[in-house]
Amino acid sequence: MSKTPPGPSIPAPQGTPAMRHAPAHIGLRAFVTDARRQRRRRRKVMLAGSLAALALLLAGCAGYAPKPLPANAHWQDKLAALRVNPSDIPLPRLAAQPLDLGQPLTMDAVATLAVLNNPQLQLARDQVGIAQAQAFAAGLLPDPQFSTTQDYPGNSAGATSSAYNYSLNFDLGSLITRPAARAAATAHVRDIDLQLLWREWQTVGQAQLLFVQLSGLQQRDALLRSQRDLLRRGLQRTRQAVAAGNLPRTNADAALVELQAVEQRLASDAQQRLQLESRLHALLGLAPNVPLQLAPLPALPAHDTAAAHEALAHLAAIRPDLMALRAGYTSQEQKLREAVLAQFPSFSVGLNRARDTANVNTLGFGVSFSLPIFNGSRGAIAVQRATRQELFDAYQLRLDQTRADVAQVLANLDLLQHQRHNLETGLPQLESAERAATAALDAGAITLPQAQAQRMALLQQRLALQANAQQAAEQAVxxxxxxxxxxxxxxPAALQPDTPKPTSELRSKSR
Structure with a gap:
C-alpha cells in the first residue's frame, strides 16, 4: 500500500503566536464585558432602590404653605358677632349661666364673653399648642443615619473594579434620655395648660371688676345728677331772689360754685367711664364704638370667712397657678434627671457594607461612644439643679403670697363692713339735718352757705356709702x-380641682 507523499511545507505567517493566544483574549474581553454589565445592572438596581427610598421619605415629609400677616385690625364690630357658646370654657358654674345678647349684660355674662373672645387668651391657647408640639417632638425616635461613598479607579493596568462603602448608623444614646425627656415635655404641657386656666380665671376677675367699677360709676353719677338738678333749681330761685333784691349777689355766686363742683365731678366720672369702657371692649375683643348695655349690679352675697379659711388649707389643689408651678417643677425634675442620664457615655452602632478596587467585599459593624472626661454633662446638671431650686423658691413664695393676699382681703372686707355700719348709722341724722336746714333757709333763719354745708354733708355721706359698697364688691371679686x-x-359633677380636665381639650374646637 503506497503512502501519499507529504506535500510541500508552507512557512507559517508572522503573528502565528498571537493567533494562538486569541481565544484567551476573547475570553477575557467577554469576562470584562459581563462584569461591566453586572456592575451597570447593580448600579441601576441601587439607583432604583435609592429613588424608591427617597420617594418614601418625601411622602412622609410635611408640606409648607405660607400664611401672610393680616393688614387690618381684627375687631368685632357688633355684639352679635361674639362667640356665645359657654361649653367652651372650663368653669361649669359660669357656663351654666344663661347668655342672651339681646338683654342687658349681667356680670356673669360679661365674664363669659370675656373668656370666649379675649384676644390675649388666644395667644395663651397658641402656647398650649406649642407645648403639645414640643411634647410630640420629644417622643420621636432619632432618625438613623445612612452614608455612602463610591470610588472609581483610574490609570490602572490591572483588573480592578469600582469601590463603594455603605454605612447605616443609629444613635442609642438618645434612647437612654428619651423617657425623661418625654416625661418633662408631658409635665410642661400640663404646666402651660394650667397657666392658660389661670389666665382665664384672671380674665373672669378682670371682667367682673370692670363691671363693678362701671356699675359703681353709674350709681355715683345718679347721686351727682340728682344733686345737680337740685342745685340748678336752687340757683334759679336764688338768682330770681337776687334780681328782686331780696338776697345779695353773694348767695347766687355761692350756689353757682357748688353747682360747678358737682359738674366737675360728673365730667371726671365721664372720662373715667370712657377709660373703663375702652378696657372692657378690649377685653371682649370688640371695636371701641360698639355700644354695651350693662345690667344693674346684683347684690353680692356676704363673704364667708370660714369658707375662705377652709380654702386656704387646700389652695395648692384649687388655684391653677399653684398647680401650674407644681407641674413646672415636675418638668424640671425630669430635665435634671435627663441631664444626669446624659453624663453616661452616649454611643451609636452601625452596619457597614464595602468593596474595594480589588473586588474584595466586606460586611462589618462599628461602635462609637463618647468619653465623659472633660464635660460629662456636668455644666448642664449644674444649670438644671439651679433652675430646680429657683422653681422651688418660686412655688414657696407664691404659696406664701397667696395666703397673705387672702388674709389682706379678709381684713379689708371686715373693715369695710364696720365702716358701712357707721355710715348707715349716721345717714338718717344727716337726712334729718338737711331737711331742717332747707326749711330754715326758706324761713330765712340761716344763710345759704350754712344750708349748702348740710346738703354737701348728706351728699358726701351717700357717696361714701356708694364707694363702700363698690369697694366691698371689688374685694369680694x-x-x-x-x-x-x-x-x-x-x-358637683365636675372633676376634682386637683385633677382638672385640660383646658386645651375644652377649647380644641375653638382653636
Missing part, C-alpha cells in the same frame, strides 16, 4: 379669685 370660690368653684 378678688376673694373669689384668690380662693377659687364663687364662679370658680367646680360643679
Amino acid at each position: 378678688a376673694l373669689d379669685l384668690l380662693t377659687g370660690t364663687g364662679v370658680y368653684r367646680p360643679a
Whole structure:
C-alpha cells in the first residue's frame, strides 16, 4: 500500500503566536464585558432602590404653605358677632349661666364673653399648642443615619473594579434620655395648660371688676345728677331772689360754685367711664364704638370667712397657678434627671457594607461612644439643679403670697363692713339735718352757705356709702379669685380641682 507523499511545507505567517493566544483574549474581553454589565445592572438596581427610598421619605415629609400677616385690625364690630357658646370654657358654674345678647349684660355674662373672645387668651391657647408640639417632638425616635461613598479607579493596568462603602448608623444614646425627656415635655404641657386656666380665671376677675367699677360709676353719677338738678333749681330761685333784691349777689355766686363742683365731678366720672369702657371692649375683643348695655349690679352675697379659711388649707389643689408651678417643677425634675442620664457615655452602632478596587467585599459593624472626661454633662446638671431650686423658691413664695393676699382681703372686707355700719348709722341724722336746714333757709333763719354745708354733708355721706359698697364688691371679686370660690368653684359633677380636665381639650374646637 503506497503512502501519499507529504506535500510541500508552507512557512507559517508572522503573528502565528498571537493567533494562538486569541481565544484567551476573547475570553477575557467577554469576562470584562459581563462584569461591566453586572456592575451597570447593580448600579441601576441601587439607583432604583435609592429613588424608591427617597420617594418614601418625601411622602412622609410635611408640606409648607405660607400664611401672610393680616393688614387690618381684627375687631368685632357688633355684639352679635361674639362667640356665645359657654361649653367652651372650663368653669361649669359660669357656663351654666344663661347668655342672651339681646338683654342687658349681667356680670356673669360679661365674664363669659370675656373668656370666649379675649384676644390675649388666644395667644395663651397658641402656647398650649406649642407645648403639645414640643411634647410630640420629644417622643420621636432619632432618625438613623445612612452614608455612602463610591470610588472609581483610574490609570490602572490591572483588573480592578469600582469601590463603594455603605454605612447605616443609629444613635442609642438618645434612647437612654428619651423617657425623661418625654416625661418633662408631658409635665410642661400640663404646666402651660394650667397657666392658660389661670389666665382665664384672671380674665373672669378682670371682667367682673370692670363691671363693678362701671356699675359703681353709674350709681355715683345718679347721686351727682340728682344733686345737680337740685342745685340748678336752687340757683334759679336764688338768682330770681337776687334780681328782686331780696338776697345779695353773694348767695347766687355761692350756689353757682357748688353747682360747678358737682359738674366737675360728673365730667371726671365721664372720662373715667370712657377709660373703663375702652378696657372692657378690649377685653371682649370688640371695636371701641360698639355700644354695651350693662345690667344693674346684683347684690353680692356676704363673704364667708370660714369658707375662705377652709380654702386656704387646700389652695395648692384649687388655684391653677399653684398647680401650674407644681407641674413646672415636675418638668424640671425630669430635665435634671435627663441631664444626669446624659453624663453616661452616649454611643451609636452601625452596619457597614464595602468593596474595594480589588473586588474584595466586606460586611462589618462599628461602635462609637463618647468619653465623659472633660464635660460629662456636668455644666448642664449644674444649670438644671439651679433652675430646680429657683422653681422651688418660686412655688414657696407664691404659696406664701397667696395666703397673705387672702388674709389682706379678709381684713379689708371686715373693715369695710364696720365702716358701712357707721355710715348707715349716721345717714338718717344727716337726712334729718338737711331737711331742717332747707326749711330754715326758706324761713330765712340761716344763710345759704350754712344750708349748702348740710346738703354737701348728706351728699358726701351717700357717696361714701356708694364707694363702700363698690369697694366691698371689688374685694369680694378678688376673694373669689384668690380662693377659687364663687364662679370658680367646680360643679358637683365636675372633676376634682386637683385633677382638672385640660383646658386645651375644652377649647380644641375653638382653636
